[in-house]
Amino acid sequence: MDGRLLVFSGNANEALAREIATNLRIGLGRALVGQFKNGETRVKLQDNVRGCDVFVVQPTCSPVDHHLMELLLLIDALRRASAARVTAVIPYYGYAKQEKKTSGREPISAKLVANLIRTAGADRVLTMDLHAPAIEGFFDIPVDHLQAAQQLADYIRSLNLPNPVVVSPDTGGVGRANRFRERIGAGLAIIAKQRPEPDVAEVLEMVGDVEGKTAIIVDDMISTGGTLVEAAQALLDRGARSVYACATHGVFASDAVPIIGRSDLVETIVTNTIPQTGNLTEARIRTISVAPLFAEAIMRIHKDLSLSALFS
Structure with a gap:
């Protein structure tokens, strides 16, 4: 990638995102991530991202649905602001326990979440220790699966x-x-x-x-x-x-x-x-902390280097 490396964060784990950015020796991208008075999630980017290689750090932990929505809106905002590539960094993937039907008339929620992330505009996903490794196959975009x-x-x-x-x-x-x-x-x-x-x-x-x-x-x-x-x-x-x-x-x-x-x-x-x-x-x-591991993975993705050494 020729574009600048930028890291943004939702509200799910800003401390981890800041630690990752510190390890990368960059500042955390500026974005307003909050709520309107009617309860809807509000996202507004405050940095220029045109042509940039952007990583959004957002585990989908509790409250899961709210943090998932923040992630989706951040990805969409970055895509519409002409970021060259958007990587969803999801240290903890919510809904991972719902990766198969255990009885009739149930959704496969982990697959639906994968579809939402792809539809929002993510180019790739970086995650860690999925509850079910088969979830990687739910994505039609590259997935890098780190281990702690x-x-x-x-x-x-x-x-x-x-x-x-x-x-x-x-x-x-x-x-x-x-x-x-x-x-x-x-x-x-x-x-x-x-x-x-x-x-x-x-x-x-x-x-x-x-x-x-x-x-x-x-x-x-x-x-x-x-x-x-x-x-x-x-x-x-x-x-x-x-x-x-x-x-x-x-x-x-x-x-x-x-x-x-x-x-x-x-x-x-x-x-x-x-x-x-x-x-x-x-x-x-x-x-x-797993911030150094995520920082190394992000730098390798940014420079189009192999991540194989991180999986050993």
């Missing part, structure tokens, strides 16, 4: 935990847990569970030896915290000496933070893809 595993693994290694074992909280996350296990040099255990209804899980059985070991639960997101706390208790009941948890996205819906705070988890590590509120220190929740 290296940053999380580096932190876990820095703790020098004795006799670690990585635990997948469900069978669907075995591949993720196995890759994490290889990064830190640990064993592997798997918890089998079922969901009788959305956001409710029941532990059925466990595969792998955790007795006397330091268990590290690895998942892509923590939502209500119920599944995580139940898995931690199951590990302690099986003889684990202590339990840690790692996840890319700290959704922390409802009263998840106090639920985790009351649990026996030693520490819960998440990234800053979603901004956090509440007393995380009291709940022993630590946040690590």
Whole structure:
């Protein structure tokens, strides 16, 4: 691209956007993103973007629909202002759990969101740890799918935990847990569970030896915290000496933070893809930044360089 590199942000996670811009050694693009008195979202660009290579940082976290609308309107405004290329940087992709029909007469919401982003005018998408990797195929534009595993693994290694074992909280996350296990040099255990209804899980059985070991639960997101706390208790009941948890996205819906705070988890590590509120220190929740990784990916996209090195 010959155009200038610009980074804009909606209101979903401006702190992350500013940190990304700082890593890129540029200022954050100026835009008015607010609401009219009737509740409609208002967007107005305050910088000239004609011919520029623009990246819009906006995770679609709670309130999901509002932040999604901000993203769509920012993309449309940039397209109509003659930006040369618009990349939607979506650190956390909302509606990712609705990537398939689980029963009749349901929408495939993750696909609809992909269609909306493309229709708004995005040329490509940069995201991180999609709940269902198949969502990449919902887009008819290029998707770069980053992973936070290296940053999380580096932190876990820095703790020098004795006799670690990585635990997948469900069978669907075995591949993720196995890759994490290889990064830190640990064993592997798997918890089998079922969901009788959305956001409710029941532990059925466990595969792998955790007795006397330091268990590290690895998942892509923590939502209500119920599944995580139940898995931690199951590990302690099986003889684990202590339990840690790692996840890319700290959704922390409802009263998840106090639920985790009351649990026996030693520490819960998440990234800053979603901004956090509440007393995380009291709940022993630590946040690590993925801004440098996103900044590197943005610079490589801007310069038309390969991103393969970031996926290793």
